[in-house]
Amino acid sequence: MHENGTKGVNEIETMARDLVALIISTKKPDYFFWTFSLLFVYYHEQHREPNEAQLSVKEGGGLTSEYSVEQAIRSGSHYLNFYYDFKVEQSDDVTNKAVENLVLKEMRIRLDELFGSLSWGNQSSLVCSFWIAFLNQWWLHQGRKASYRMVQSSLSKMYVKLMDVNGDEYVYDPACSVGCLLSAFANSKVSHLHGVEKDEQMIALGKITQVVFSEFDFKLSSSDPLQKLDAIGCDKSIVPQGNYHAVVSVPVWGQKRWYKHNSTEENEFHAHSYDTVLPPQTSADYAYIIHMLKSMRPEDGRMAIVVPHGVLFRKNTEGTIRKRIVKSNLLDAIIALPPKLFAGSPVSTVLLIFKANKSDQLIQFIDVSDQYLPGRSLNQLKEESVEFVVDNYFSRKSGAKSRLVTINEIAANHYNLNTTLYLKPIDKCGQQSLKEIREERSTLLSKIDGVDREIGKGFKALGYGVTSTKSE
Template identity: 35%
Template structure:
């Protein structure tokens, strides 16, 4: 194995190249789980082998002592379950079955830390074709991850970040090709950065994302605490409804070294699992943030009127649009003194009437809404529609609402637009200043919003109209006369050329 240190781009290219094994055979939305799981298995295997070799070098061949010391590591890798055990047998039949057994053994050996993480991920599946094709595909996959470039030992990697970043790189690229399903597990990093910066998580905070996805938003909040305070004294909480996506989040947390987390698998609206002991009350958090599914149909309307936690006391959202179901849930999980919240929503949430209008009005009357930030279109994978961020606070210093229209400032891409660091900084500076900015932001009073019937449509508050320049009719006439003269000259020259060529009358 190579001992040369690797950089981020090297590992990103290598893990993305490993996808070639599956391209043209199955869809990326299917094989993403195989690639991400194999990266996880390879990393923990190399890390485990690295630690084992260090102990052998220090204490000599003393199997019982070394086994006892290895049991105190961050995780346990059972005998026969490492990547290298699978790699050595890759030419034998039964690759799919062996990989599944290894993953199951790792689950069992690590208790709650990795419990059920791999239960929705099976390498021994007919989706990879009949047995011979499946075995060959998995042999190629093991070959790809066994190359020297993907030696993930600590002396080459240097820190957890490079592996966690590679994991995020893969998730982003899978999201780019997954169409409508991408929103189930991925929030663009620029949006995560914006939310984490605005919400300012600090040392000691309990931070929750009730629609965890792959966990990128929670990880960004954790990184923000470490950046601002140098402390790892915070706790991450989450819940995710889709089993395979929940597994991505658990692996993502592990690869980023975020051991102080609790992420539950289940439907947040129908069955919230982040409850205090006894189960009668929801846990309250300092920071709650999420990018919920937009206007979710079949969100749990039928049971909402009997909700045990009083989440829908302001009203029950429409049967076919669950946006305010998630907002209502998040509001009810905020701590009364420190609670602050940021949620990504479609623009319809700002102005739709009926039951949504009534809920929106009560939230504003309770002085919970702090800021509305309009984002550019084509920012999120899977949808081209523009979105907005709503910021809520339990303790506000005024009863105003700041409106920011950042919809026109972005870096245009072929398929996706992107917020640049400058775009993000402008939003943050405006948010902190909390003042009106011509054609960009407006600080609206409660009375102004009330006069607008509690409609939060951003153009009602931020006037972005650009007056067209006055037309100088005299200049236009002079230009027209000049062009007519030039045209007559060109026609005379053309006629002369035609006569020289024998086409004249």
């Protein structure tokens, strides 16, 4: 505990990690994960300033009985418009019930400790940090079973720095999951954050993110942006589609049958197509790219999206769309990322940066695919890699891991954007010519022969009839 009575960031992260360890040690981790999440909402609203609280709670608030715990959970559930049937989950087994009560008691102790340590006026950001840390720890433990998508903090920082958004600008995420990427912009004091997510469980958790970041214009809603023209997740009279300063996302890749097109509805066709070309039903990757391009401001909009490496070189209609996007001079940078940054997905990924009204006709290629801290199930993007990308992107530097490429060169490669075509691997042999390598080999072999002869002489002196140790 710090001298001012508040918790530090490291203590918050430790508390989140310990709570997740407690939850996964039980026989019903999913049940206790949702139980804690809903209790967290209750506590959050209970400890807010009275004029700001949105959830009706019992004054004086100690949770002293099982019934009051259940009531608090149901209050949080009702507030999020997310119904969770606890009677179905609870066991009649006395032993399991005793364990459940112990886990609930420990959760309440941790929540009392967390919220009781806060001076709400200037420490609410720690609650935000705790919630994101809790989601991240659960996501790390779940691995391939994770029901939602998280973005590592280092990658989120890269998004924030590359988009360079000021406090009054609007940011939109069309596949916001639980809102973790948008929360990174909130931590950078960006006021207007809007997102949509079609998965109901994800948006339920996202609503908690919205609650803890309520001091911002942080709005999340449940919708599929690829099915509805107005699926922007905000009041279109305030921020109509096409007026977002920054559009960011890490969507689910390779979604199939993403859109049922009615050829008679020309407005819908034009909304989802790029220059009259509609993405294939086999993958929604380009559908998200097109939606995001059409959601950013035409005069100064920026956009960032993580996609599989295949987006850079797949052919047919995707190849046609890629060619037209490149020729439109909206693509600004391609950043090759390390493998295994996302749970359940070992595929190689890239971060695409788009920009309206570019000042040049160049696309920058940056490679940090080998710059990571290896992990058992997930790799971690290094903080210095973030700084390397940001520095090279804004300075437009060229080097071994960064290069500016003309559209003419890309056209000569048939609009294939595979990073290996433009960023050559470093030659570990240096600048030696083949002749020099052969001469060096000959010298080494001569030295080996000399050593071999000396060894033979030694054996002969000892009375052995061996004149050479060479096997050939």
